[in-house]
Amino acid sequence: MLRALDLENAGKYREAAQLFRTALRTSPTAGALLGLERAYAELGMSDSLLAPLDSLIARRPRDPLFRSVQLRTLQILRKEDLLRAAFERWAREMPRDPAPYREYARLLLQLGRSAAADSIVQRGRRSLGGTRDLEYETAQLRAAQGQWLPSAEAWRRALADAPHLAGAAAYALAPTPAAARDSIRLIFVASPADLGSRSALAELELAWGRPSEAWEALRVLPPDTVAARVWTEFGERALAEERYAVARDALAAALRAHRTPALALSAARAALRAGSPADVFTLAPLTDADADPSRLARDYVPLHVEALAALGRAEQAEALVDRYDRHLAPGQRMRLARTLATAWVRAGDLQRARAALRAAGEDADSSEAAGWLALYEGRLAAARALLRDARDPGPELALALGILARTRGDSAVELGGAFLTLARGDSTGAATWFLSAAERHPEAASAIVLAAARLRAAHGDAAGATTLWQRVVTQYADSPEAAESELEWARALRRRGDTAAAITHLEHLILSAPQSALLPQARRELELARGAVPSP
Amino acid sequence: MPSLLSLSRRVALVAVALLAVPALPAQRLLVPMDDGQTNHLKAYGLTYNAMKTGVQAEWLLNYRGGAFLLPDAPELRRRAALDGISTEPLNDAQLTAIRREMAAGNMESVPLEKAPRIAVYTPADAQPWDDAVTLALKYAGIEFTPIYDEQVEQGDLSKYDWLHLHHEDFTGQFNKFHLGYRDAPWFREMVAKNAAAAKRLGFASVPGLKKDVAERIRQFVERGGFLFAMCGATETLELAIAGHDVDIAGDFADGTPMDPDADGRLQWKRALAFKDAHLEHSPFVNSMSDIDGHQVNVPGRRQPLGTFTLFNFSAKFDPVPSMLVQNHRAVLNDFYGVTTSFTKATLKSGDIVLATEEGAPWVKYIHGDYGKGTWTYLGGHDPEDPQHAIGNPPTDLSLHKSSPGYRLILNNVLFPAAKKKPLKT
Numbered sequence: 023m024l025r026a027l028d029l030e031n032a033g034k035y036r037e038a039a040q041l042f043r044t045a046l047r048t049s050p051t052a053g054a055l056l057g058l059e060r061a062y063a064e065l066g067m068s069d070s071l072l073a074p075l076d077s078l079i080a081r082r083p084r085d086p087l088f089r090s091v092q093l094r095t096l097q098i099l100r101k102e103d104l105l106r107a108a109f110e111r112w113a114r115e116m117p118r119d120p121a122p123y124r125e126y127a128r129l130l131l132q133l134g135r136s137a138a139a140d141s142i143v144q145r146g147r148r149s150l151g152g153t154r155d156l157e158y159e160t161a162q163l164r165a166a167q168g169q170w171l172p173s174a175e176a177w178r179r180a181l182a183d184a185p186h187l188a189g190a191a192a193y194a195l196a197p198t199p200a201a202a203r204d205s206i207r208l209i210f211v212a213s214p215a216d217l218g219s220r221s222a223l224a225e226l227e228l229a230w231g232r233p234s235e236a237w238e239a240l241r242v243l244p245p246d247t248v249a250a251r252v253w254t255e256f257g258e259r260a261l262a263e264e265r266y267a268v269a270r271d272a273l274a275a276a277l278r279a280h281r282t283p284a285l286a287l288s289a290a291r292a293a294l295r296a297g298s299p300a301d302v303f304t305l306a307p308l309t310d311a312d313a314d315p316s317r318l319a320r321d322y323v324p325l326h327v328e329a330l331a332a333l334g335r336a337e338q339a340e341a342l343v344d345r346y347d348r349h350l351a352p353g354q355r356m357r358l359a360r361t362l363a364t365a366w367v368r369a370g371d372l373q374r375a376r377a378a379l380r381a382a383g384e385d386a387d388s389s390e391a392a393g394w395l396a397l398y399e400g401r402l403a404a405a406r407a408l409l410r411d412a413r414d415p416g417p418e419l420a421l422a423l424g425i426l427a428r429t430r431g432d433s434a435v436e437l438g439g440a441f442l443t444l445a446r447g448d449s450t451g452a453a454t455w456f457l458s459a460a461e462r463h464p465e466a467a468s469a470i471v472l473a474a475a476r477l478r479a480a481h482g483d484a485a486g487a488t489t490l491w492q493r494v495v496t497q498y499a500d501s502p503e504a505a506e507s508e509l510e511w512a513r514a515l516r517r518r519g520d521t522a523a524a525i526t527h528l529e530h531l532i533l534s535a536p537q538s539a540l541l542p543q544a545r546r547e548l549e550l551a552r553g554a555v556p557s558p
Numbered sequence: 559m560p561s562l563l564s565l566s567r568r569v570a571l572v573a574v575a576l577l578a579v580p581a582l583p584a585q586r587l588l589v590p591m592d593d594g595q596t597n598h599l600k601a602y603g604l605t606y607n608a609m610k611t612g613v614q615a616e617w618l619l620n621y622r623g624g625a626f627l628l629p630d631a632p633e634l635r636r637r638a639a640l641d642g643i644s645t646e647p648l649n650d651a652q653l654t655a656i657r658r659e660m661a662a663g664n665m666e667s668v669p670l671e672k673a674p675r676i677a678v679y680t681p682a683d684a685q686p687w688d689d690a691v692t693l694a695l696k697y698a699g700i701e702f703t704p705i706y707d708e709q710v711e712q713g714d715l716s717k718y719d720w721l722h723l724h725h726e727d728f729t730g731q732f733n734k735f736h737l738g739y740r741d742a743p744w745f746r747e748m749v750a751k752n753a754a755a756a757k758r759l760g761f762a763s764v765p766g767l768k769k770d771v772a773e774r775i776r777q778f779v780e781r782g783g784f785l786f787a788m789c790g791a792t793e794t795l796e797l798a799i800a801g802h803d804v805d806i807a808g809d810f811a812d813g814t815p816m817d818p819d820a821d822g823r824l825q826w827k828r829a830l831a832f833k834d835a836h837l838e839h840s841p842f843v844n845s846m847s848d849i850d851g852h853q854v855n856v857p858g859r860r861q862p863l864g865t866f867t868l869f870n871f872s873a874k875f876d877p878v879p880s881m882l883v884q885n886h887r888a889v890l891n892d893f894y895g896v897t898t899s900f901t902k903a904t905l906k907s908g909d910i911v912l913a914t915e916e917g918a919p920w921v922k923y924i925h926g927d928y929g930k931g932t933w934t935y936l937g938g939h940d941p942e943d944p945q946h947a948i949g950n951p952p953t954d955l956s957l958h959k960s961s962p963g964y965r966l967i968l969n970n971v972l973f974p975a976a977k978k979k980p981l982k983t
Contacts, residue, residue: 136857167857168947199947201744532640545642549956554697556952 120155127159165194181218192225250280266296299329319349331365360391400438428466453477468501505538586648592623597959600641602968603698609673619873624884666873674719674974676702688952697955715778723791728772728798730765763812772798780929786970789895792935800824808841851920852898863892866922887962895939
C-alpha cells in the first residue's frame, strides 16, 4: 500500500492502480479501494472499478463503503439506470439501513435533481419509520428547494448529533432571504443551547454581517473545555478581522472556562484595541508570570504599560518600566519609552514626556514621538522635521502633516495646544483650540477650521460642525477644504431631512469643483437625496 | 532665410493669435453611448427630460452604441455635469461628418419628439422584491406614475402612452408563492389586500379581477398603447388574456380547481405574443405554463443561466427593433425571473425576436405589433441580480451605471418618443 501511495503521489497512476488492485485482492481495505478509485479517476478508467466492486460487494454485502463507491462510480459514468438499480438492490438487501437512501439522495442533490432526491428521502422515511437518520439529507434538500424554514428545522435536528456539520448548515442557509432570517434564528436559539446549532447560528450571523449577534449565539454555551475552544477560535477570528470588542468578549469568556497564558495575552490585546484598557489588568495580571521575570518583561509589561498610558496613569507606567528595566531588550525599552511619553502627554506633563524619551537615548529623542512632543509645545519647525519621516500612519498624523504643510512660522502655541488637548482625549477642548489657532494662521485657516468641524461632528455636535462647514464654504470658497466642507454640510442637511437644501449644495459642489476627488461621493449623495437609488 | 530668432518670434505670434480667437460655440451635444460614456443609464434621463422641456432630440441608431444628439443648451450641460454623463460638443462640420459616416453604414438617425407619459403597474406598498423598471426610471430621473388595479379599472390607462408591467401574476395565483411562503406576513398581507380590492371592485375572486385588468391592458395596446413587460407579467398576462373565458386558477386562489380542459379552451388568437402553450395544472408545482424555458422555481426542471445575444437589425429598414437593441454590448449575461425566457415553440409567427441564447430552445427578448400598439417582453427579473430572491435588497444602480441589461429597459422608454418616418422600402 505504501508503495502504491508513493506511485500515486508521483503521478504514476497506472502502476499505482496495479498495486492498489493487488492490495484489494489480498485485504480489501478502505484505503486500497479509495486509492484504486482515485487512480482510475485520474486515468479516466472509472468503469474498470465496477467489476472489482461487484465482487467486493458479493463478499461483504453489509459494508456501506463498497456500496457508496459503487453508486459514486455509476454516477460519474452517468449510468443512471444502473445507478438506480444499485441503489434499489442495496435498499432491498439492507431494509433497516438508512445508508442507501442517504447516499443516493446526496448524489441526486449533487446532480441538482432535488425533486428526485426528495422522493428518495420520503421513501426512506417510510421504510425506516422516520427521518431521524436522514436529517442531513432532508436539510440539504430543503435548502436546495429554497424551503428555508423546513431546512433549518432539519439542520437543527441533524446538528444535535453531529455538531461538526455546523459549517455545512451555515453554508446551506446563508442565502436565506432577509425576511425569513428571524424565523431561522428562532429555530436555532430554541433550548437546549447545543454546540452544533449555536455554532451554525454564529456562522450565519457572521455571514449576514452581524458579528455581535454571532457572539451572542455562542455566549450561552455551557462553559466547558469544548465551549472554550469554540470561543477561542471565534475570538481569534474576530481579532484578525479587527472586531475588537467581540474578540475581547469571546476570548475573556474562553479564559474564564479554560485559562492559558497565550489566551490571557490575546484577550488582553483585544481589550486594549477595543478601548477597554482597564480590562488588561484582570485578563492578564502580572501575577500570571511572576516566576519568570524575563517572560513577564517581554509579554506582560508592554501590555500593562500601554494600558496604564491609555488611562493616563503615567506614574504607575513609569514605575512598572523601572521595575523590569533590567529584563528589557534595547528595542523594547525604546518602544516603552515612547509609550511612557504618550502616558505623560495624556497626563498633561510634557516635561516628563520629554524626559522619558531622553532616558531611552538619543534615538528616542529624535523620533516620531519627539516630533509629536515638539508639535504639542508649538515648535512647528522641529515638528515638521521630525514628523516628516514618521512611520506610524494614522488619521492624526495626516491631519498634523496637512496643517504643518500649510502653516508658516516656527512656533504656534494655539496649534500645539489643540493637538495636545486632542492627544489627551478632550476633543471638545481641542476644537476650541483649533478655532483659536485658525485666527492666528489665516494661511491655513480653512484646514484648521475643517479639523475643528470634524472633531465636533465626531463628538455628535452636528449643529456646531455645520456652522464650521458653512464657514469654510462661505469664507474660504477657493480653498481645497471647501469641497469636503460642502459635502459634509450637505450630508448633515440630508440627515436632518432638508433634502432640498442638500441637493442645492451638492449641485453647487459638483458644478464648482468638477475636478474634485470628492465628486463620486457627491454624486452618490445627490442620488440618495433625490431618492434615485435605494437608501443603504 | 529667416533667422532663428525671427522664426521663433513668428511662431510665438501665431500662438498668441490662436489663443486670442474665441472658441466657436458648439451647436449640438453628442451623448455617446459606447464605452466612452461614464453613465449610460442617466444619459436616457437626460434625453427624456430634454424632450419634456420641448427640445427635439435625435437617436443615432448604431452610431457609438446608440448615441443621442441634443441641442447645446446650458441647462443640458449643467444636468450632464451633475449626473456625470459624458457629452461631446459638436460644431456643424463635425455633425456633417457624423451624418456622412452614418449614411454610409448600418446607422440611422431617428428624431425623438415627445416624451411619453409613463405608467408603471405596481401596488402602492413596498413588495419583498425589487422592480427593475422602477429602479431604472428612478435612477435615470424619469418621472412615472404608479397605477394599480383601481386605476386600471377606472379607465386611467388612456392617460398614458407607455405601460410597464413587471412581477404581477395576472392569473391571480400570486405566483404560486403559497407553496413556500403561505405563512409569511408579507404574503398574507398581499393576499388579503388583493382579495379586498377584488371585492371592492365587484369581482368574485382575485383571478377574476386580474383577468379583467389583463383584458383592459390588451385593449390599451390594441388602441395604440406601448406595453413593456418583464418577468412573470409577460407569461401571466398572456395566460390571463387567452384564458379569459376559462378557469385557469387553482382552488387555492379562487376556491375552485382549474378547468381540467383549460389547455384546450385557451383562445390564443386573443393573445399578443404566444400560442399553443400548456398550463401547469398542479397547484404544487411552482410554474404557470411551458412558456418559460428556465422554470427557475421548479427543482428538477430548472435550466442553468447562459448568455443572450442581441440581434443586429438594419437601422434604416427596421428602426423600431433597432431602437430596442441599442447597446454597447452585444452579448449579455442572462438573469432569472419567475419567467426567465420564452420557449420558441410558443411564439407566434409574427413575433420579432430581439435577443436569443444560441442553441437554446428559448429566446429572451421579443417584440411585436398588436392592433395599433406594440408590446415588448423581456424575460427575467433584475439584469444586475441574476438570482434575485424574495427579501433581497433592491439593486443599487449607482453601482451599475453602464448596465447593458438595464439599457434594454430604458430603450423601451425612449422608443415611443420616436417620430415615425415613412419606410424607405
